[in-house]
Amino acid sequence: xxxxxxxxxxxxxxxxxxxxxxxxxxxxxxxxxxxxxxxxxxxxxxxxxxxxxxxxxxxxxxxxxxxxxxxxxxxxxxxxxxxxxxxxxxxxxxxxxxxxxxxxxxxxxxxxxxxxxxx
Amino acid sequence: xxxxxxxxxxxxxxxxxxxxxxxxxxxxxxxxxxxxxxxxxxxxxxxxxxxxxxxxxxxxxxxxxxxxxxxxxxxxxxxxxxxxxxxxxxxxxxxxxxxxxxxxxxxxxxxx
Numbered sequence: 001x002x003x004x005x006x007x008x009x010x011x012x013x014x015x016x017x018x019x020x021x022x023x024x025x026x027x028x029x030x031x032x033x034x035x036x037x038x039x040x041x042x043x044x045x046x047x048x049x050x051x052x053x054x055x056x057x058x059x060x061x062x063x064x065x066x067x068x069x070x071x072x073x074x075x076x077x078x079x080x081x082x083x084x085x086x087x088x089x090x091x092x093x094x095x096x097x098x099x100x101x102x103x104x105x106x107x108x109x110x111x112x113x114x115x116x117x118x119x
Numbered sequence: 120x121x122x123x124x125x126x127x128x129x130x131x132x133x134x135x136x137x138x139x140x141x142x143x144x145x146x147x148x149x150x151x152x153x154x155x156x157x158x159x160x161x162x163x164x165x166x167x168x169x170x171x172x173x174x175x176x177x178x179x180x181x182x183x184x185x186x187x188x189x190x191x192x193x194x195x196x197x198x199x200x201x202x203x204x205x206x207x208x209x210x211x212x213x214x215x216x217x218x219x220x221x222x223x224x225x226x227x228x229x230x231x
Contacts (some may be wrong), residue, residue, distance in 0.1 A: 031217065041165070042123075042221030047170050091163070094219060108219060109222065110155075110163040 005110035020078045021114045025094030035091040059069045082118045089113040121212050125222035132172035140195040140225050142210030151213040152193040167206045205229045
């Protein structure tokens, strides 16, 4: 399977614990996005990377959240001191960008998500 | 900042009925428009997209959407739905950074 993969698929944790999620994008994609989706809502943008550079962060991304993409390949999203309000599906997506594939905007391919439950 | 409204939260149809799902967006600049679908237990998949050119775009599985700039709309249509179209449908707007803003989604149930 050459699509976007995310691990783990499910995570249950207690309030106050730290959690880390991993996203492996499609190999030739240099853009990587993180979104969060809660019940009854569409995905909400959190942050995105172009190669290893984090170019934009949403105001939804509090100080407890940090994302990295150290070598421009896989990415991790860490949540420190989890709260019950962090319970959601965390989605990763990847795409090409204009540097690689020309000026037209490019489709984002989504992974299956990591469902986080904070007790 | 851009926003997306999907007015139909839950739609129930019988097979062979026609479908139209509404999507309106607000953004002052050039936008790219998408419809994504999420089948039960599966991840989001692109149904169709509009970047420029012909405002009537055709996607997979017989779906189409029409971009009406004057109405800030990008409604999704299918002339005859099938049971396998049961899914959640999301309209999304992208800007020059390709960051997507999604609507709240429409849950479609199709009964045989």
